[in-house]
Amino acid sequence: MxxxxxxxxxxxxxxxxxFYPLAGTIARWCAPAAAVLAVIGLYIGFFVAPTDAQxxxxxxxxxxxxxxxxxxxxxxxxxxxxxxxxxxxxTRLSGMMASALAPTGALFTFIALWTGALWGRxxxxxxxxxxxxxxxxxxxxxxxxGFMALKASIDDPRRADRAGAVLAxxxxxxxxxxYYSVQWWNTLHQGASVSLTRAPSMAxxxxxxxxxxxxxxxxxxxxxxxxxxxxIIVERExxx
Amino acid sequence: xxxxxxxxxxxxxxxxSYAVTFALIALEVVLLARRHKRASGKGS
Numbered sequence: 001m002x003x004x005x006x007x008x009x010x011x012x013x014x015x016x017x018x019f020y021p022l023a024g025t026i027a028r029w030c031a032p033a034a035a036v037l038a039v040i041g042l043y044i045g046f047f048v049a050p051t052d053a054q055x056x057x058x059x060x061x062x063x064x065x066x067x068x069x070x071x072x073x074x075x076x077x078x079x080x081x082x083x084x085x086x087x088x089x090x091t092r093l094s095g096m097m098a099s100a101l102a103p104t105g106a107l108f109t110f111i112a113l114w115t116g117a118l119w120g121r122x123x124x125x126x127x128x129x130x131x132x133x134x135x136x137x138x139x140x141x142x143x144x145x146g147f148m149a150l151k152a153s154i155d156d157p158r159r160a161d162r163a164g165a166v167l168a169x170x171x172x173x174x175x176x177x178x179y180y181s182v183q184w185w186n187t188l189h190q191g192a193s194v195s196l197t198r199a200p201s202m203a204x205x206x207x208x209x210x211x212x213x214x215x216x217x218x219x220x221x222x223x224x225x226x227x228x229x230x231x232i233i234v235e236r237e238x239x240x
Numbered sequence: 241x242x243x244x245x246x247x248x249x250x251x252x253x254x255x256x257s258y259a260v261t262f263a264l265i266a267l268e269v270v271l272l273a274r275r276h277k278r279a280s281g282k283g284s
């Protein structure tokens with residue numbers, strides 16, 4: 001297959017009508033895989049990983065807090081990517097994909113904030129503090145809400161896609177701010193425990209549990225977005 | 241079992257985190273299933 005036909009094939013999938021069955025297949029594989037991985041991850045998190053020397057059992061919030069926080073940022077970047085694709089190529093599916101990701105992204109942002117608050121109370125002595133990490137993550141939640149509200153307020157879906165895309169792309173600057181906030185500012189929130197450049201500063205079983213849960217959240221997010229994009233395709237397109 | 245639920249005195253914080261996470265994900269699944277059912281009903 002040469003480059004030209006490969007490109008044609010990709011654009012073939014960019015049509016909502018042809019993507020619809022593929023989205024269903026992806027969701028059917030990812031949803032059960034997410035459930036199985038979540039059970040394994042929780043088992044490791046509660047029965048295999050040892051009690052933390054400093055935090056006792058309170059640290060077990062990590063198995064949902066960190067994966068949820070990762071997903072909150074990652075889903076926003078993917079959403080902004082599809083928004084940008086929609087502006088650049090004017091493909092209908094791109095705006096639908098961005099819309100399909102937003103509610104799940106907002107969900108994980110809220111979970112990251114909620115579990116963070118319940119973790120902060122026993123370890124820091126407070127549910128909330130206006131430090132750079134927590135504040136920028138809260139702004140991320142408002143960006144998701146703003147994106148959804150803006151799209152919902154415009155009747156013409158194609159105009160709504162374009163307006164939402166501009167908001168999503170402008171808001172993406174917040175993601176590196178969240179990620180590097182613990183380095184750029186003196187925050188109460190701790191620095192990264194896991195990074196690509198050095199060995200993780202935690203026990204192997206703790207890390208394994210966290211990574212399995214992260215994978216479960218990934219697959220769940222893909223499944224949720226695929227089911228939602230199918231709904232949006234049917235709601236918007238007249239062929240359905 | 242009782243000891244497990246107590247989470248070394250941090251039960252409120254640990255289970256409060258997990259309960260809300262589980263409830264919200266379950267809510268999203270239910271809402272999506274309902275929306276999908278409505279949407280596919282429109283198609284046929």
